[in-house]
Amino acid sequence: MKILANRMDLGFQKHQAEYEEAALRVLRSGWYILGNELKTFEEEFASYNEFGSDNRRLESFDCTANTDDCDTSKVYCAGLASGLDALWIGIRMLGIGAGDEVIVQGNTYIASVMGITMNGATPIFVEPDENSQIDIDAIERSITDKTKAVMVVHLYGQVTDMTRIVDICKKHGLLLIEDCAQAHGAMWKGQKVGTFGNVGCFSFYPTKNMGAFGDAGAVIAHDPKFIEEVKTYRNYGSHKHYYNKVVGANSRLDEMQAALLKVRLKYMDEITDERRSLASRYSQKIDNPQIIIPKEVDNSYAVWHQYVIRCKNRDKLIDYLNEKEIGSIIHYPVPPHLQEAYAYLGHEEGEYPITEEYANEVLSIPMYNGMTMEEQDYVIDALNNF
Numbered sequence: 149m150k151i152l153a154n155r156m157d158l159g160f161q162k163h164q165a166e167y168e169e170a171a172l173r174v175l176r177s178g179w180y181i182l183g184n185e186l187k188t189f190e191e192e193f194a195s196y197n198e199f200g201s202d203n204r205r206l207e208s209f210d211c212t213a214n215t216d217d218c219d220t221s222k223v224y225c226a227g228l229a230s231g232l233d234a235l236w237i238g239i240r241m242l243g244i245g246a247g248d249e250v251i252v253q254g255n256t257y258i259a260s261v262m263g264i265t266m267n268g269a270t271p272i273f274v275e276p277d278e279n280s281q282i283d284i285d286a287i288e289r290s291i292t293d294k295t296k297a298v299m300v301v302h303l304y305g306q307v308t309d310m311t312r313i314v315d316i317c318k319k320h321g322l323l324l325i326e327d328c329a330q331a332h333g334a335m336w337k338g339q340k341v342g343t344f345g346n347v348g349c350f351s352f353y354p355t356k357n358m359g360a361f362g363d364a365g366a367v368i369a370h371d372p373k374f375i376e377e378v379k380t381y382r383n384y385g386s387h388k389h390y391y392n393k394v395v396g397a398n399s400r401l402d403e404m405q406a407a408l409l410k411v412r413l414k415y416m417d418e419i420t421d422e423r424r425s426l427a428s429r430y431s432q433k434i435d436n437p438q439i440i441i442p443k444e445v446d447n448s449y450a451v452w453h454q455y456v457i458r459c460k461n462r463d464k465l466i467d468y469l470n471e472k473e474i475g476s477i478i479h480y481p482v483p484p485h486l487q488e489a490y491a492y493l494g495h496e497e498g499e500y501p502i503t504e505e506y507a508n509e510v511l512s513i514p515m516y517n518g519m520t521m522e523e524q525d526y527v528i529d530a531l532n533n534f
C-alpha cells in the first residue's frame with residue numbers, strides 16, 4: 149500500500165460542490181480584491197475564535213492584551229496574503245523593531261524567526277520542552293532590558309500552559325505574539341489560541357489544518373484599532389483610496405481565497421475532530437520501545453497539525469518506511485539558528501542541544517483528513533515491526 153505523508157485533494161473532494169460554487173461566485177462577481185468575501189470571512193474567522201469548548205462564546209478571555217480601552221471579550225481579524233506576512237506585519241504594528249529582542253523557541257519553522265528579523269529585531273532562542281513547545285522556565289531566564297515580546301509557536305497543533313505564559317508577560321510588561329499557523333482551533337483551558345496575547349498570526353497555506361487553495365494568512369487581536377492599522381498597512385498604508393498614511397505593503401487576502409476559506413471554516417470542527425481521532429488511534433496503537441510518541445498537554449486541546457514521533461534511529465526508520473511506500477517528513481531538519489540565512493546571528497552548533505537533538509530525531513508520520521483506518525493500520529504495523 150502506498151501512503152503519502154499528506155493529502156490535500158481529499159478535503160476538497162469531500163465538499164467539492166461547495167468549493168466550486170464559492171469559486172464560481174467570485175469569478176462571476178467581477179470583484180476580486182478587498183470586497184465582501186474578505187469582509188465576511190474576517191467576521192466569521194474572528195467569531196470562530198471567540199468560541200471556546202462546547203461552542204460556547206467566551207465572556208472573558210485570559211490574556212495579556214490589557215490595553216485600557218480594549219474589550220478583551222471580542223476578537224477582530226484582518227486577512228493577509230500569507231502566514232509570514234501575518235507575523236512580520238503583526239510584529240511591526242506592535243512597534244517592535246531594531247534593538248528589540250523577541251524570545252522564541254529554537255525548534256520552530258523559519259517563518260516565525262523571519263517575522264522577527266524582517267523588522268530588524270533580534271530573535272532570542274530558547275529550547276523546547278518535552279512536548280516540543282517553548283520551555284516556559286527558559287523564558288524568564290532569557291529576559292533582558294531589551295526584551296519586548298515573547299512569541300509562542302503552537303508547534304504541530306499542540307498548546308502549552310498559556311496561563312503561565314500570560315502571567316510571565318504581564319509580570320515583565322512584555323507583548324505576546326502567538327504563531328498559530330499550525331494550530332487553528334487549538335485551545336488552552338477552553339480558549340482558542342491566538343486570543344491570549346496582543347496578536348495571533350495564522351497561515352492558511354494549503355497543507356495547514358485550515359488550508360486555502362493558494363497562499364493566505366490573517367491576524368486576530370482583541371484591539372480593533374490594531375486591526376484597523378493592519379488593514380491600512382496591508383493596502384499600501386492607504387486608509388482611503390489614494391491617500392496614504394504610512395509606507396505599507398501589498399498583502400491583501402484576495403476574494404477567491406476568502407470565499408474558499410469560508411467553506412473550509414464551516415467544516416473546521418469536523419476537520420479537527422477527525423484529526424484528533426486519528427491521533428488518538430496512533431497513540432493507542434503505536435508500540436515500539438524505539439519510538440517516542442507525542443502527548444497532548446493536560447488542559448489543552450490539540451488539533452494535531454502533525455503527528456510527530458521521535459526516534460534515535462530516525463534516518464534508518466525513514467529508509468524502512470520508504471521501502472514500505474510510507475511517506476514521512478522531517479519538521480524540521482535544520483533549526484533556524486543553524487541556517488545559513490542566520491549565520492549573521494553568530495550561533496554555533498551545540499548551543500541549543502535539545503533543539504538540535506530534536507532536529508535529528510523528529511519524524512512526522514502520515515496524517516491527513518480522509519485517511520482510512522486501513523491506511524492507518526498499515527502505518528501502525530510498519531512502525532511496530534521496525
Ligand SMILES: *Cc1c(COP(=O)(O)O)cnc(C)c1O
Nearest residue numbers: 230231232257259260329351353
Ligand atoms: C506555515 C508556517 C508559517 C508561515 O506561513 P506561510 O503562509 O507559509 O507564510 C509560519 N509559522 C509556522 C509555524 C508555520 O508552520
